[in-house]
Amino acid sequence: MKLLVVLPWMPYPLNDGGKQGSFNMLEQLQYKLDIVLIYPVESVNQLKYQMELQERLLNIKIYPFEYYHHKGNVFSQFFLFRLHRLLTKKILKQPYLATPVYEETYINFVNDVILKEKIDVVQNEYVELLYLVYTLPQHVKRIFVQHEIQYINKKRNIQTRDFVSSELQYLFNKIKQDEISAMNQYDFIVTMTEADKEILVNDGVRTPIYSSPSFIPLHKGASFKACTENNLTFIGGSVHYPNLNGICWFLKEVWPLILEENGDMKLNIIGRWTKQAKKNIQRKYSNVNFLGFVPRLCDAITGTIMVVPILIGSGIRMKIFESVNCYTPFVTTKIGVEGLDFKSGEECIVADDPREFAKSILELTKNVDLQQMLAENAHKKLLDKYSSETSSQRRLCIYEELYK
Structure with a gap:
């Protein structure tokens, strides 16, 4: 053939x-x-x-x-x-x-x-x-x-x-x-x-x-590293509309609730974003950093909490595979994890309500044992089903x- x-x-x-x-x-x-x-x-x-x-x-x-x-x-x-x-x-x-x-x-x-x-x-x-x-x-x-x-x-x-x-x-x-x-x-x-x-x-x-x-290919040498420095990460560029839609919802509905509880929290956004989009977001919201394209993604996301606030779209989120591949625990929505066999409370945390989403992130940053359990369970599932x-x-x- x-x-x-x-x-x-x-x-x-x-x-x-x-x-x-x-x-x-x-x-x-x-x-x-x-x-x-x-x-x-x-x-x-x-x-x-x-x-x-x-x-x-x-x-x-x-x-x-x-x-x-x-x-x-x-x-x-x-x-x-x-x-x-x-x-x-x-x-x-x-x-x-x-x-x-x-x-x-x-x-x-x-x-x-x-x-x-x-x-x-x-x-x-x-x-x-x-x-x-x-x-x-x-x-x-x-x-x-x-x-x-x-x-x-x-x-x-x-x-x-x-x-x-x-x-x-x-x-x-x-x-x-x-x-x-x-x-x-x-x-x-x-x-x-x-x-x-x-x-x-x-x-x-x-x-x-x-x-x-x-x-995605397995990252050799990747291992769990606890999130202890109040760092959240999002992967995705603004050209793909579900990314733009999701991060705008997160910043408007969830981010203020997080900063109200922990003003030191930072959100690092990885991917290609237009200058205007970056300017608009950083003018309205504090503690948001744009990292652009990073050649060594695992180094950038290890030791953080990944957020995947996707509200529209279908298919699979390669950003979830990247997160799991690097032993990075993630919080997402039902649509974000749709079609993937990662279960809330076992390999990730799923929340659609803004307050629940914020609460899940805040609790996860304080609980290293939960971070490690989610990360290691998800990585095992990745090897079993998505290698x-x-x-x-x-x-x-x-x-x-x-x-x-």
Whole structure:
């Protein structure tokens, strides 16, 4: 079997959870499958990572699509799609409600690679490539890897609003049906969690669905270190809206309650944030630090309490895997831990109410024994259920099912 993996972005450097999830699986499977990889290079600056990526994926043949040469003219549907995305996401701060549009040169590029490499199976990943299924030749098997169900993300976003217009409800219903219809064009769907699989089945996806979570490599030498210096940590950039939504809720509803009890508490935010977002937050809230991208994540989060206040979205939180991998206890919400087998009071603490969330953090910072129990139990669960070996073997079994 020859597998073509099509990604909507270069999976390197590993500076966000999505890239980590895709890269780690490719790195693990490259010696077990014949893999070809396509992704867009959006700017010349990205070319500096090309050689490093190829060195880590030596057994994978890579076809980068030089996107910066093919951006389309101002009259193209592709250009209008990009303009719509810019207006909705960056300026209006609205849920992303446009169906992706692919430029002709990109469609031809993908299909040329399929013919040249004699591809048997095409695997599209992320909602950005969901609709590419309509351009694929009929002789190939088609898999879609659903990292995050976008219509569920939008549904939960809409549910946080005080008022939902009939127009917004119409747009949501339309895009939900568009996504489900597109998924039904595939031969297999792969979700990150059993919870997402159940949602899709209940909502009318008829294509066979298998759950196969992403993973992160084990940090060698990691061990538990007590949080004794009033440090909380959050991992995630502002570009991914569930992160922005979650941290804004935490700062508005939970952070004042924590500082009222312990004015020395500090929150360190790791990840890429816009200058304006950082300025707005630090102007309104005290004791908040932005660390940006940190090359040695384990060093930055060990000895802290991780907060994962996610209220919208689906899929899995790679930030939880990172926390557990480094023996860092975490406090999260039901949606934050949705689909992962970490139980409140055993491997983590789950709280949706702001006062309960604050209380849980304050109590955890004072109880080193509880910190250690949660961290060690969660790490054992990570090794048992979400190791690189277990997760990659699960994915291999799915590919085998495709040809039964």
